[in-house]
Amino acid sequence: MAAGETVKKKSPTLDVNVLLAxxxxxxxxxxxxxxxxVELNGKMLKTQEEFLQRITNQSxxxxxxxxxxxxxxxxxxxxxLRKTVMALYKLKEATAEDLARETNRLRAVESASANQLxxxxxxxxxxxxxxxxxxxx
Amino acid sequence: xxxxxxxxxxxxxxxxKTVIATNLAVTYANKxxxxxxxxxxxxxxxxxxxxxxxxxxxxxxxxxDFMSGQCTIEQALINVSExxxxxxxxLIGLANPAIEAIQNIMGKSRAWEVTAVKKLFSLRSTLSxxxxxxxxxxxxxxxxxxxxxxxxISSDVSIIVTTLDSLDIKGVQRxxxxxxxxxxxxxxxxxxxxxxxxxxxxxxxQKELISQMEKALKHPIIGVIPCYCDVLQAKRASLLAVEKLxxxxxxxxxEVAEKLEHIDWINKNRRRCFGKGNFE
Numbered sequence: 292m293a294a295g296e297t298v299k300k301k302s303p304t305l306d307v308n309v310l311l312a313x314x315x316x317x318x319x320x321x322x323x324x325x326x327x328x329v330e331l332n333g334k335m336l337k338t339q340e341e342f343l344q345r346i347t348n349q350s351x352x353x354x355x356x357x358x359x360x361x362x363x364x365x366x367x368x369x370x371x372l373r374k375t376v377m378a379l380y381k382l383k384e385a386t387a388e389d390l391a392r393e394t395n396r397l398r399a400v401e402s403a404s405a406n407q408l409x410x411x412x413x414x415x416x417x418x419x420x421x422x423x424x425x426x427x428x
Numbered sequence: 429x430x431x432x433x434x435x436x437x438x439x440x441x442x443x444x445k446t447v448i449a450t451n452l453a454v455t456y457a458n459k460x461x462x463x464x465x466x467x468x469x470x471x472x473x474x475x476x477x478x479x480x481x482x483x484x485x486x487x488x489x490x491x492x493d494f495m496s497g498q499c500t501i502e503q504a505l506i507n508v509s510e511x512x513x514x515x516x517x518x519l520i521g522l523a524n525p526a527i528e529a530i531q532n533i534m535g536k537s538r539a540w541e542v543t544a545v546k547k548l549f550s551l552r553s554t555l556s557x558x559x560x561x562x563x564x565x566x567x568x569x570x571x572x573x574x575x576x577x578x579x580x581i582s583s584d585v586s587i588i589v590t591t592l593d594s595l596d597i598k599g600v601q602r603x604x605x606x607x608x609x610x611x612x613x614x615x616x617x618x619x620x621x622x623x624x625x626x627x628x629x630x631x632x633x634q635k636e637l638i639s640q641m642e643k644a645l646k647h648p649i650i651g652v653i654p655c656y657c658d659v660l661q662a663k664r665a666s667l668l669a670v671e672k673l674x675x676x677x678x679x680x681x682x683e684v685a686e687k688l689e690h691i692d693w694i695n696k697n698r699r700r701c702f703g704k705g706n707f708e
Contacts, residue, residue, distance in 0.1 A: 359538040362545055362577040366610055373610070377581065380549045427542060 322399050329406045336410070358412040360427060368413075375404040376413065376427070384426035431556020434688065435468075435566040435583035437576055439599025443589045444620040446474050447659075447668070448681070449567035454669035455678065455685050457514040461562040464505060464555055466491060466521040468579045469569040470533040473523035478667060482508035482520075490524040492533065495544050501554055512670050519561070533575070541574050548582035571599075572607055580607075585614045585691055587650065587684075591621045597644070604647060614691065616650035617641065618684060623655060651684040653677065 360376045378393040379385060387402035394401065405425040408414040415428040436449040453465040467475035470492065483506060494504040505519040555561035566583055568576040580586050590596045608615050619641065638649045659677050669678055
């Protein structure tokens with residue numbers, strides 16, 4: 292081999308499209324896991340509430356849990372949550388995927404943000420078939 | 429670019445916000461565009477006085493009624509194009525100046541404010557799809573209060589009108605940092621009532637002033653309107669764009685309208701708010 296000639300390493304012949312497909316597959320699995328974790332968390336909270344309700348013999352879920360995401364309140368929310376509420380003002384009701392399209396963020400980010408807002412009492416969600424819709428109550 | 433919403437806001441009263449909003453609306457309508465001009469200053473309504481000559485008979489529906497769900501936006505808008513001989517349609521939505529109506533608005537709950545902001549967001553599609561409106565202009569109340577915040581967050585671009593008074597400038601700086609940046613709104617600043625025309629144009633200070641102000645406010649300046657004595661002396665309720673066609677104030681406003689047309693409505697990066705070569 293002549294001096295100065297570079298040796299090209301042969302990389303494993305993996306098509307870029309295959310790699311991307313694998314990546315999308317992995318991301319979808321992460322999304323599914325996040326969704327199931329959020330769902331599980333919700334169930335745990337519900338069980339906890341029912342338990343507290345039973346031992347205190349009164350409604351644990353008070354009216355105070357329902358909060359209004361008005362413009363002034365939005366200022367006190369973290370930027371990421373504020374963005375989700377702003378998108379919902381526009382879309383009225385939306386899935387995490389619709390929100391992601393509006394905000395240009397990942398679906399998983401929107402799902403986590405919207406579920407956080409539901410737990411905080413600012414949003415409500417409903418299930419229609421396989422889809423979960425978030426809305427301002 | 430149909431159905432875009434522009435809010436006109438200021439940090440304090442007396443900057444000329446309503447004069448800018450009303451004359452901008454008439455300037456657009458004179459060019460043949462269909463415009464909706466909404467008075468969202470529910471605490472100090474003024475459009476009813478400015479357009480008093482163009483309103484025939486008693487007002488049947490106010491914007492207050494629309495916000496409370498008691499009428500549709502079509503019912504709350506009054507067409508004044510014929511009265512002012514405009515080539516495009518100019519529809520105005522009036523805030524109720526009655527003291528009971530103002531008290532009523534001041535006592536509204538947070539839940540009502542949420543409904544109000546949702547109504548303003550949904551207004552855009554009704555205006556552009558059902559009513560063929562090209563631009564909607566919100567004349568807001570000064571400072572940070574529900575009616576102005578709701579208007580600003582539901583608009584596509586905000587024009588903050590300010591004078592060179594240090595109280596105004598400090599107020600705008602605070603408002604931009606604590607409110608506008610939090611909502612990532614596309615915002616431009618319009619400097620109004622700037623010291624006498626001759627002093628700016630004769631020594632070429634305009635560019636220097638713009639660059640200083642852009643540096644201080646970290647937002648683009650869309651225009652500098654000098655302080656014209658006859659504009660100041662004219663009644664605030666008068667419509668210059670109808671009564672004094674060709675006035676230099678209106679030429680300044682036409683330039684602002686032109687620059688607004690070149691705003692990148694999609695780009696959220698405020699530093700690249702204008703299209704190529706249109707700002708200078």
